[in-house]
Amino acid sequence: MRKNGFDLKQNAGRAMMLGFAIFTLLPIVWAIILSFRPASHLFEPIWSSPTVLTWDNFGTLARSDFPFALLNSLVTAGGATILAMLIGVPAGFALAKGRSHRKFIASWMLLLLRMAPPVGFVIPLFLLYLNIGLIDTWFGLIAAYMVLTLPLVVWSSWTSMAQVPNELIEASLLDGATLFQTFWKIVLPAARPGVVATAVLAFLIAWNDFFFALIITRSDTVTAPVAIMNFVSYATVDWGSIALASIALTLPTVPVIIFANKYIVQSLGGAVKG
Amino acid sequence: MGVQTLFQRGYNRMLLPAVVAVGVFAILPLVGMIGLAFTDFHLIKGWRGEWGLHNFMRMTQDRRFLASINVMLFLSVFGVLFQVTMGTLVAVGLEKIVPKWRFMRGIFVVPFVVPAVAVALIWLSLFTPTLSPINAFFDIFGITVPAFLTSEYGAIFAIVIADTWASFPFVMLLILAALQGISSDLEEAASIDGATKMQVFWRITLPLLKPALLMVALFRFIETLKHFPLIFIMTNGGPGRTTQATNYYAYIQTFQSSKVSYGAAIAVFLFAIAAVISFYVARANARITDA
Numbered sequence: 154m155r156k157n158g159f160d161l162k163q164n165a166g167r168a169m170m171l172g173f174a175i176f177t178l179l180p181i182v183w184a185i186i187l188s189f190r191p192a193s194h195l196f197e198p199i200w201s202s203p204t205v206l207t208w209d210n211f212g213t214l215a216r217s218d219f220p221f222a223l224l225n226s227l228v229t230a231g232g233a234t235i236l237a238m239l240i241g242v243p244a245g246f247a248l249a250k251g252r253s254h255r256k257f258i259a260s261w262m263l264l265l266l267r268m269a270p271p272v273g274f275v276i277p278l279f280l281l282y283l284n285i286g287l288i289d290t291w292f293g294l295i296a297a298y299m300v301l302t303l304p305l306v307v308w309s310s311w312t313s314m315a316q317v318p319n320e321l322i323e324a325s326l327l328d329g330a331t332l333f334q335t336f337w338k339i340v341l342p343a344a345r346p347g348v349v350a351t352a353v354l355a356f357l358i359a360w361n362d363f364f365f366a367l368i369i370t371r372s373d374t375v376t377a378p379v380a381i382m383n384f385v386s387y388a389t390v391d392w393g394s395i396a397l398a399s400i401a402l403t404l405p406t407v408p409v410i411i412f413a414n415k416y417i418v419q420s421l422g423g424a425v426k427g
Numbered sequence: 428m429g430v431q432t433l434f435q436r437g438y439n440r441m442l443l444p445a446v447v448a449v450g451v452f453a454i455l456p457l458v459g460m461i462g463l464a465f466t467d468f469h470l471i472k473g474w475r476g477e478w479g480l481h482n483f484m485r486m487t488q489d490r491r492f493l494a495s496i497n498v499m500l501f502l503s504v505f506g507v508l509f510q511v512t513m514g515t516l517v518a519v520g521l522e523k524i525v526p527k528w529r530f531m532r533g534i535f536v537v538p539f540v541v542p543a544v545a546v547a548l549i550w551l552s553l554f555t556p557t558l559s560p561i562n563a564f565f566d567i568f569g570i571t572v573p574a575f576l577t578s579e580y581g582a583i584f585a586i587v588i589a590d591t592w593a594s595f596p597f598v599m600l601l602i603l604a605a606l607q608g609i610s611s612d613l614e615e616a617a618s619i620d621g622a623t624k625m626q627v628f629w630r631i632t633l634p635l636l637k638p639a640l641l642m643v644a645l646f647r648f649i650e651t652l653k654h655f656p657l658i659f660i661m662t663n664g665g666p667g668r669t670t671q672a673t674n675y676y677a678y679i680q681t682f683q684s685s686k687v688s689y690g691a692a693i694a695v696f697l698f699a700i701a702a703v704i705s706f707y708v709a710r711a712n713a714r715i716t717d718a
Contacts, residue, residue, distance in 0.1 A: 399542075
């Protein structure tokens with residue numbers, strides 16, 4: 154009896170997990186199917202003509218501005234990541250190990266910047282950029298992305314570097330190394346998984362951005378998330394290309410799944426120690 | 428600390444670039460936003476040189492603004508509720524119910540890395556009745572799935588569903604980490620004392636998860652206040668104005684109606700909410716690390 158009751162619950166649990174898995178996978182499988190469907194068969198169910206598939210959407214995408222937009226995304230997200238890491242990681246180290254009475258203010262500030270609505274930053278930036286000619290430039294977008302990436306980088310390198318033992322740093326300093334040497338040769342390697350995860354996350358945030366790029370790019374530096382919208386027009390919506398472009402936009406972020414381990418979790422939601 | 432204190436100047440030097448960068452890239456725009464909110468800058472008509480609280484006075488009378496707060500809260504409350512519930516169920520499922528299905532963790536993580544624009548477009552296609560395989564599937568049984576995006580509550584729930592799909596993995600990852608941090612001693616002791624699995628979960632595991640659940644709910648709450656791509660792409664604020672959340676309304680006022688100062692005032696309102704919440708998070712954080 155007891156065993157039967159147990160099995161029932163076990164099966165209910167399995168059914169629930171299966172349901173969630175279908176919910177999770179359906180949009181992904183659907184996007185893959187859409188990207189191979191010809192425009193002529195878009196509006197009939199896939200099971201009524203499962204073999205009508207085409208590579209045409211790849212050609213459409215290749216001939217459009219989308220590859221160029223992907224390049225813009227790569228440059229701006231990459232640039233924003235590198236700049237934020239160069240500025241933010243040493244700061245995270247200083248906050249983790251230095252003595253400061255303003256750590257509370259610093260942590261409040263960083264959290265606030267991560268939580269603040271982007272529309273608030275974009276309005277003044279847009280007006281400023283109009284006046285100094287930074288609209289639709291790589292540099293302008295990279296500078297705007299500092300708002301997104303820098304607080305995250307400082308916060309999460311603070312978290313991961315706080316876990317490096319003080320004894321390690323003290324030993325290095327007593328051996329006569331400078332603080333920067335200690336940071337570079339001891340602390341950075343010790344905190345490497347966290348630092349790599351931080352860089353990956355910073356890239357992801359800039360790569361995924363839609364709002365900043367929508368406002369401060371035009372045609373020259375339009376990024377991929379905004380360029381996808383070109384396939385949506387009032388007359389026709391090119392669903393095949395949209396699906397394929399969505400997949401192309403997602404693929405570079407797949408390494409994150411491989412890194413989707415405790416470090417990512419720590420970087421996103423971790424408490425600051427030390 | 429000892430020897431490290433001697434190097435305080437070095438630490439300050441490493442901090443300096445970030446202080447300058449935050450000042451230039453973040454604080455200056457914020458000051459600009461607050462300044463704009465107290466004046467009357469218009470994108471086309473320009474600046475008439477009026478200063479004062481008029482934008483904030485207008486917000487208290489603006490029905491569309493007040494309605495946008497409702498929409499924002501609706502999206503946040505239901506979004507967080509769904510995401511946290513589903514994320515927790517999946518995490519607990521992977522950890523306790525079907526531990527042999529660990530490989531599924533890889534499946535559940537996938538939506539986490541799909542860019543918001545792609546999420547919005549894929550779900551837009553799934554909610555387009557003529558296109559959607561869901562509608563086609565139910566048609567076989569003669570069931571007509573209602574068109575979500577053209578009805579008031581349907582549209583808002585469509586956004587909640589898409590957001591839940593995209594964000595439950597974040598909850599799942601954090602709760603999985605929390606579950607793995609819980610020692611199994613208590614749970615084992617309880618089941619030796621004769622507690623059923625359900626009792627163990629409700630009385631032992633869930634209370635132990637409470638801090639993690641609160642934190643993840645708070646993080647998601649803040650993110651849901653900032654909804655933009657989902658609204659912009661899936662509903663464009665419609666039908667009518669029923670999915671215009673406050674953040675989106677600030678965008679409309681600024682960049683479509685050209686009322687820059689009014690948009691900035693709404694942004695200041697949102698910013699004040701973020702300031703209060705982040706203050707409490709920072710304080711809770713400081714308490715955890717001081718203890």
